[in-house]
Amino acid sequence: MSDAGNRFRTLLGHRLFWPVAVLVVMLAANTVYRPGFLAVELNNGHLYGTPIDILRLSAPLILVALGMTLVISTGGIDLSVGSVCAISGAIACLYISRAPDQDNLVTVLTALAMALGVALVLGAWNGVLVSVIGIQPIIATLILMVAGRGLAQLIAEGQIITINSGPYRAIGLGHLLTLPLAIFIALAAALLVAAFTRRTALGMIVESVGGNREASRLAGIRSGRVVFLVYVVSAACAAIAGFMMTANVSSADGNNTGLWVELDAILAVVIGGTSLAGGRFYLGGTILGALIIQTLTTTVYAMNISPQTALLFKAVVVIAVCLIQAPAFRAKFRRRRAGTPPPPQSSPQRQKEQVPA
Amino acid sequence: MTDSRPVLTMTGISKSFPGVRALHNVDFRLLPGEVHALMGENGAGKSTLIKVLTGVYGIDEGTVTLDGEQVAFNGPMQAAAAGVSTVYQEVNLCPNLSVAENIFIGREPRRLGAIPWGEVRRRARQLLARLDLDIDVTAPVGSFSLAVQQMVAIARAIDVQARVLILDEPTSSLDAGEVAQLFRIMRQLRDEGIAILFVTHFLDQVYGIADRITVLRNGALVGEYPIAELPQLALVEKMIGKELDVLELMEEHPRQSVTATEGGSPLVQVSQLGRRGSVAPFSLTINAGEVVGLAGLLGSGRTEVARLLFGADRADRGEVRVDGARTGLRNPVQAIEQGIGFCSENRRAEGIIADLSVRENMILAMQAARGWLRPIPRRRQDELVDRYIKALSIRPANPEMPVRNLSGGNQQKVLLARWLITEPRLLILDEPTRGIDIGAKAEIQKLVVQLSDGGMAVLFISAELEEVLRLSHRIVVMRDRQLVAQLDNDDTVDADRVMQTIASGTEREEASR
Ligand SMILES: Nc1ncnc2c1ncn2[C@@H]1O[C@H](COP(=O)(O)OP(=O)(O)OP(=O)(O)O)[C@@H](O)[C@H]1O
Ligand SMILES: [Mg+2]
Numbered sequence: 001m002s003d004a005g006n007r008f009r010t011l012l013g014h015r016l017f018w019p020v021a022v023l024v025v026m027l028a029a030n031t032v033y034r035p036g037f038l039a040v041e042l043n044n045g046h047l048y049g050t051p052i053d054i055l056r057l058s059a060p061l062i063l064v065a066l067g068m069t070l071v072i073s074t075g076g077i078d079l080s081v082g083s084v085c086a087i088s089g090a091i092a093c094l095y096i097s098r099a100p101d102q103d104n105l106v107t108v109l110t111a112l113a114m115a116l117g118v119a120l121v122l123g124a125w126n127g128v129l130v131s132v133i134g135i136q137p138i139i140a141t142l143i144l145m146v147a148g149r150g151l152a153q154l155i156a157e158g159q160i161i162t163i164n165s166g167p168y169r170a171i172g173l174g175h176l177l178t179l180p181l182a183i184f185i186a187l188a189a190a191l192l193v194a195a196f197t198r199r200t201a202l203g204m205i206v207e208s209v210g211g212n213r214e215a216s217r218l219a220g221i222r223s224g225r226v227v228f229l230v231y232v233v234s235a236a237c238a239a240i241a242g243f244m245m246t247a248n249v250s251s252a253d254g255n256n257t258g259l260w261v262e263l264d265a266i267l268a269v270v271i272g273g274t275s276l277a278g279g280r281f282y283l284g285g286t287i288l289g290a291l292i293i294q295t296l297t298t299t300v301y302a303m304n305i306s307p308q309t310a311l312l313f314k315a316v317v318v319i320a321v322c323l324i325q326a327p328a329f330r331a332k333f334r335r336r337r338a339g340t341p342p343p344p345q346s347s348p349q350r351q352k353e354q355v356p357a
Numbered sequence: 358m359t360d361s362r363p364v365l366t367m368t369g370i371s372k373s374f375p376g377v378r379a380l381h382n383v384d385f386r387l388l389p390g391e392v393h394a395l396m397g398e399n400g401a402g403k404s405t406l407i408k409v410l411t412g413v414y415g416i417d418e419g420t421v422t423l424d425g426e427q428v429a430f431n432g433p434m435q436a437a438a439a440g441v442s443t444v445y446q447e448v449n450l451c452p453n454l455s456v457a458e459n460i461f462i463g464r465e466p467r468r469l470g471a472i473p474w475g476e477v478r479r480r481a482r483q484l485l486a487r488l489d490l491d492i493d494v495t496a497p498v499g500s501f502s503l504a505v506q507q508m509v510a511i512a513r514a515i516d517v518q519a520r521v522l523i524l525d526e527p528t529s530s531l532d533a534g535e536v537a538q539l540f541r542i543m544r545q546l547r548d549e550g551i552a553i554l555f556v557t558h559f560l561d562q563v564y565g566i567a568d569r570i571t572v573l574r575n576g577a578l579v580g581e582y583p584i585a586e587l588p589q590l591a592l593v594e595k596m597i598g599k600e601l602d603v604l605e606l607m608e609e610h611p612r613q614s615v616t617a618t619e620g621g622s623p624l625v626q627v628s629q630l631g632r633r634g635s636v637a638p639f640s641l642t643i644n645a646g647e648v649v650g651l652a653g654l655l656g657s658g659r660t661e662v663a664r665l666l667f668g669a670d671r672a673d674r675g676e677v678r679v680d681g682a683r684t685g686l687r688n689p690v691q692a693i694e695q696g697i698g699f700c701s702e703n704r705r706a707e708g709i710i711a712d713l714s715v716r717e718n719m720i721l722a723m724q725a726a727r728g729w730l731r732p733i734p735r736r737r738q739d740e741l742v743d744r745y746i747k748a749l750s751i752r753p754a755n756p757e758m759p760v761r762n763l764s765g766g767n768q769q770k771v772l773l774a775r776w777l778i779t780e781p782r783l784l785i786l787d788e789p790t791r792g793i794d795i796g797a798k799a800e801i802q803k804l805v806v807q808l809s810d811g812g813m814a815v816l817f818i819s820a821e822l823e824e825v826l827r828l829s830h831r832i833v834v835m836r837d838r839q840l841v842a843q844l845d846n847d848d849t850v851d852a853d854r855v856m857q858t859i860a861s862g863t864e865r866e867e868a869s870r
Contacts (some may be wrong), residue, residue, distance in 0.1 A: 205724070211710040211711060219689075222723040
């Protein structure tokens with residue numbers, strides 16, 4: 001009995017318990033509302049259904065959030081990812097739209113390589129601003145967030161670039177082994193980032209820099225290089241996400257591609273358990289966070305909630321997830337249920353966190 | 358005095374963390390007008406008892422009464438409001454706020470809702486003057502040395518109209534002068550009837566000021582004793598649960614003969630190395646296998662010398678030779694490449710990475726030197742980490758425990774292990790025994806002797822002159838950010854002579870060699 005109770009408690013205490021629980025509850029609520037919600041059917045050798053859609057649509061967010069996880073782990077933040085999505089999408093689409101044969105695979109690959117190259121340069125720009133010049137990350141990336149939209153507009157000459165390219169469309173809508181290709185791309189990126197950080201010592205070094213930059217420097221870590229690197233990785237992830245977004249609709253719109261994706265990505269990272277203060281990061285948690293956000297968006301559409309209330313609805317769910325995960329909040333909640341009077345002040349909670357080991 | 362009613366009692370206190378029982382059924386009482394020393398080894402549960410009392414942690418079992426009334430604080434603020442004022446073990450100030458702001462944060466005087474800053478600054482200056490400290494109270498706290506920060510934290514605590522004052526290792530980075538000043542104030546407060554709880558690993562300080570002693574061991578109460586009934590040796594025995602033979606070992610190793618260094622080759626030679634506003638240009642030679650002690654008062658530039666030698670600060674003049682070849686020590690990476698390691702005195706801000714595990718903290722410097730593309734194989738990591746957990750008796754001996762959960766002394770040992778693992782040729786130790794219990798201190802001193810016998814050079818910085826005298830072949834004396842003397846540690850050198858040199862700044866003629 002106490003053994004089972006213990007196991008239950010460890011389960012409750014697991015980092016991913018609450019995000020998973022929220023996801024399950026959301027899926028269940030949807031199923032109640034619309035019993036066919038979870039149905040998946042095979043048609044033409046492709047799987048169709050709302051769960052598959054959620055996975056496919058969350059792929060770009062997963063990508064952006066993966067890069068964001070590393071940035072946040074170093075104690076930084078990257079607001080420019082949405083603009084990078086737009087720029088890379090615009091460059092790829094522009095190149096393809098000018099090509100004589102839009103279905104040519106080489107043309108598409110060249111376009112992708114070019115756009116990715118530009119994204120790496122943009123990431124390097126962010127990296128230099130933060131690590132060499134020492135501008136605060138939120139300001140440094142705000143520059144590109146704002147200027148990047150203009151850049152995307154310039155590239156597209158103020159137009160929406162429409163293309164008709166089979167291979168490019170496949171990035172967003174293609175299938176592999178009955179499943180959308182985008183899912184595999186996101187999965188591959190996740191595995192790559194995981195291997196890149198956890199198979200090498202990079203992950204630990206990133207966490208160390210985010211946990212205590214000065215101590216890391218004195219331990220001989222070249223913190224500057226690490227910080228530079230994560231912004232480049234973040235931009236690369238955003239570029240691939242930008243390809244997916246534009247491929248989905250076969251057009252690039254400098255104004256709207258990837259709009260506000262940075263906010264969703266930051267939310268996904270936080271829901272996944274990585275602290276905005278830097279330090280430990282959790283890639284699995286981030287992916288789960290992205291899935292939660294996409295499920296939420298789909299739910300809002302499925303339930304015909306008006307767009308005005310939709311954002312509010314989203315906000316409420318996100319606040320709930322964050323609160324449930326906060327140890328301080330849970331402790332307070334538990335204490336109150338146990339009958340101890342609530343604390344008279346509201347500030348002690350903060351105070352508590354400041355007291356060191 | 359013993360028959361007065363306790364102002365504070367703790368009864369049957371238990372507190373567990375996942376996998377660790379930090380306190381088990383501990384009783385504790387504090388009488389008004391006494392200085393009560395809480396003693397125990399690293400990890401015995403002293404800080405936990407204090408945090409449980411002030412509501413930083415919840416209590417699993419047991420009760421706390423203040424003036425006969427049961428209390429359960431939800432945090433330091435509430436405790437302070439009830440008259441329990443605390444200085445925690447790790448200096449806990451906001452580094453980017455000014456000294457005055459830090460002293461009054463959370464309880465600023467108000468006039469018509471606004472804060473009268475002039476008055477705040479004036480009162481801050483007065484308070485610090487009580488501690489004999491004359492600093493710019495508008496400067497950010499982070500710009501001062503750890504010792505000054507510790508004094509600021511103390512000033513903050515004694516300003517509260519408290520009935521109970523708790524000081525968790527307040528003297529760990531202070532010099533004799535500051536300690537004396539602090540004790541004067543503690544006595545004054547005690548005579549006013551305030552109950553003071555005092556934690557330290559310095560036995561002579563305990564016998565210098567405490568009225569009674571409570572001893573903890575492994576989270577359990579050993580006993581409560583009037584100071585007169587517990588001589589030093591008996592206290593040590595109670596703390597560690599057996600007789601201490603390392604203590605004798607410390608006697609065995611008075612100081613070693615200087616001749617040991619005569620055959621040594623110069624490992625690091627610096628000439629006229631300096632940094633404006635930090636240390637005046639100095640010249641220094643450190644031989645392989647030599648322990649060089651750095652003595653001087655608080656603020657004399659000891660730490661600054663260490664930081665220049667490690668490249669933590671960049672020198673703006675002077676020349677460095679390692680193995681006779683000219684090199685630069687412009688940043689820690691370069692210094693580490695030359696085989697230099699540096700254990701900072703400020704373990705919280707410049708040492709541990711609180712989020713990471715004991716294992717990761719230990720291998721960090723080695724991993725950094727290898728580069729991230731060549732991770733240390735897990736087997737090798739475990740081997741190294743196990744070895745040093747044993748060698749330094751780090752407790753709990755769990756390599757995967759986040760280092761933030763370790764007691765202060767054990768965190769210090771983890772840092773030491775981080776550098777020992779890199780097998781440096783010159784190890785710079787800035788207050789390595791800060792906050793470490795006497796058993797472990799003797800072990801670390803023994804280790805320094807062993808390492809230097811094995812050919813490692815050690816630059817040893819400590820506020821404790823005895824320690825410096827016991828370990829060093831040569832003693833470098835700092836004063837007012839200048840290197841004023843170098844003394845070969847032979848029979849003619851003793852604490853008095855070093856103190857005189859520190860005070861007078863003479864023997865300057867030797868400084869240039
Ligand atoms: N937040 C925590 N989580 C888990 N374990 C903890 C936590 N805080 C303390 N401990 C453990 O509780 C025990 C007692 O720690 P405590 O800090 O009270 O020791 P201490 O007597 O103050 O030692 P020191 O002299 O080194 O400061 C240690 O084993 C420590 O690892
Ligand atoms: Mg302690």
